[in-house]
Amino acid sequence: MKILVISYAGIGDTLFATPLIHELRAMHPGATIDALVRWRGAKDLLEGNPHLKHHPSEEFRFRLQNQLIPVSVEAPEATV
Secondary structure (H helix, E strand, O other): OEEEEEEOOOHHHHHHHHHHHHHHHHHOOOOEEEEEEOOHHHHHHHOOOOOOOOOOOHHHHHHHOOOOOOEEEEOOOOOO
16 A cells, blocks of 8 residues: 655644654555655655655655555644
């Protein structure tokens, strides 16, 4: 199974998405989990996350265009 976590809102929302990524890994240990982010700081935040297969980058975004991702999850924006 391939799972794509999309976090386009910003660094803070990407930070809030990290427990989601952890739980997805716990629920689907054999899945390929990737993340797609917009901001460089959000990318830096996810660097080294052991639950992700690919680290977010521009190159990764272009590779995604030719892949079928059966499950995608958009991390919701945090409300204060």
